[in-house]
Amino acid sequence: MNLKSILPDNINEYADYVDEDMSENIGRMFYRGLAAHAPEDDSLLSLLIWELKSPEGNERSTSELKWIYSADPSYISNILDGYHSEVLNDGVKKTIFESSSIKKEEENALSESGFTIEQVEGSNIDVTLGECSKLPLFKKHAPLYVQSLNLLDDQEFLQGIMNILFKDDDPALEDIAFLSRTWYEPEISCYTKTDGKVTGLFLVHACPSGILTPVLLFALGADAKINIVEMLRFSVKAAEDKYPEDTVIRVHRRNLPVKKISAKLFPDKKGTPSVSGVRNEE
Numbered sequence: 255m256n257l258k259s260i261l262p263d264n265i266n267e268y269a270d271y272v273d274e275d276m277s278e279n280i281g282r283m284f285y286r287g288l289a290a291h292a293p294e295d296d297s298l299l300s301l302l303i304w305e306l307k308s309p310e311g312n313e314r315s316t317s318e319l320k321w322i323y324s325a326d327p328s329y330i331s332n333i334l335d336g337y338h339s340e341v342l343n344d345g346v347k348k349t350i351f352e353s354s355s356i357k358k359e360e361e362n363a364l365s366e367s368g369f370t371i372e373q374v375e376g377s378n379i380d381v382t383l384g385e386c387s388k389l390p391l392f393k394k395h396a397p398l399y400v401q402s403l404n405l406l407d408d409q410e411f412l413q414g415i416m417n418i419l420f421k422d423d424d425p426a427l428e429d430i431a432f433l434s435r436t437w438y439e440p441e442i443s444c445y446t447k448t449d450g451k452v453t454g455l456f457l458v459h460a461c462p463s464g465i466l467t468p469v470l471l472f473a474l475g476a477d478a479k480i481n482i483v484e485m486l487r488f489s490v491k492a493a494e495d496k497y498p499e500d501t502v503i504r505v506h507r508r509n510l511p512v513k514k515i516s517a518k519l520f521p522d523k524k525g526t527p528s529v530s531g532v533r534n535e536e
Contacts, residue, residue, distance in 0.1 A: 255299055255329070257336045260287025271301055271323045274462040279303070279320070283429035287321075288340060290333040300329040302337050306344055307428055317341045317535075319351035327359040334367045341535055349533045352377060354526040361529055369531035376525030377507050379516060383466075384499030386490050389519060396488035399447070400481075404440035406452070411435050414445060414452025418472045426469050426508060439466065442492040446473065446481045454478070456485035465502045466493070471512075 260268065262281035268289065269277065279285045284306040290299045303321035324330050341349065349369075354376050356364075365371050386392055403411070415431060427433065439460040446454035454473035458466055468489075473481040493501070507513045507525070516523070 255290040258289045276321050283432045300324040300333040315345050315347045317346040317349045327363040330363040331367045352530040354528040369533045371531045374530045376528040379505050379523040380502050383501040392490040396484045400484050400488040403443035442489045444485050444488045454481040467504050
C-alpha cells in the first residue's frame with residue numbers, strides 16, 4: 255500500500271471518509287493524518303488522524319487517535335505500522351484512543367496490533383441549548399462586566415491566553431497558544447477583566463456541523479469561582495439569541511473540574527458506551 259500524508263490541501267479528497275468537524279482540524283499545529291492507498295488503483299484502504307498531546311517529547315508524550323477508517327479491518331495493521339514510524343519521529347511514547355463508532359472487527363484488529371482495549375463510558379456528553387436554558391442557573395443574566403469575545407482586541411486576547419497558560423499547565427487544547435480568535439464563536443465566547451487585564455475566558459468553538467464545543471473555562475483571582483459562573487450564564491443567554499434550542503452542546507469531560515461541573519449541571523447525562531485503547535510506541 256502507498257502511504258500519503260493528509261494535509262490542508264488534500265483533506266477534501268477524503269470528505270467521504272472523514273466528517274466535516276474532524277476535517278477542519280487538519281492544519282492545526284499538532285494534528286496529523288495518514289492515508290493508505292492501494293498501489294494498483296489508488297483506492298483508499300485505511301486512514302488515521304491523530305493529535306500530538308505532549309509535543310515537547312517529554313515522558314508524558316502521547317498521541318491520541320482521533321479518527322480511524324478502514325475499507326476492511328485487515329488494512330488497519332499496515333497503516334498503524336506507518337503511523338508508528340511517524341509518531342516515533344515526534345517523540346511519542348504512548349498512543350491512546352476513545353471511540354463510540356469502532357466496529358467489533360476493527361476493535362479486534364487494533365487489539366492484534368498491540369492495543370489494550372476496554373469498554374468505557376464515553377468522555378463526551380451532549381446536551382441541548384434548550385436543556386441548558388431550563389436550568390435555574392441560567393435564568394438570570396450575567397453582569398455587564400462579562401463581555402463577548404468580539405469586544406476584545408487581538409493583543410488583549412493573546413495576553414489573556416498567556417496569563418491563563420502561566421497558571422494552567424494542562425490546557426484543554428494543545429495548540430491554544432497558536433489558535434486565533436477566529437477559531438472561537440465570538441458572540442457566545444466571553445471574558446472578564448480585572449484591573450484592565452483579562453483574567454477570565456470562556457471559549458466556545460462552533461463546529462461546521464453546528465455543534466457547539468466549550469474548549470476553555472478558566473478564571474484567575476479572588477473572584478474566579480464567581481466569574482466562572484457568570485461567564486457560563488453569559489454564554490447560554492447569548493446562545494439563546496442566536497441558535498435554536500435543539501442546538502447540541504458537546505461537553506468533553508477531560509478532567510476532574512469539568513466532570514464536577516457537568517455532574518452538577520446534568521446529573522442524569524451519561525457518555526455514549528465507547529471503546530478505549532492504549533499502546534506503547536517505544
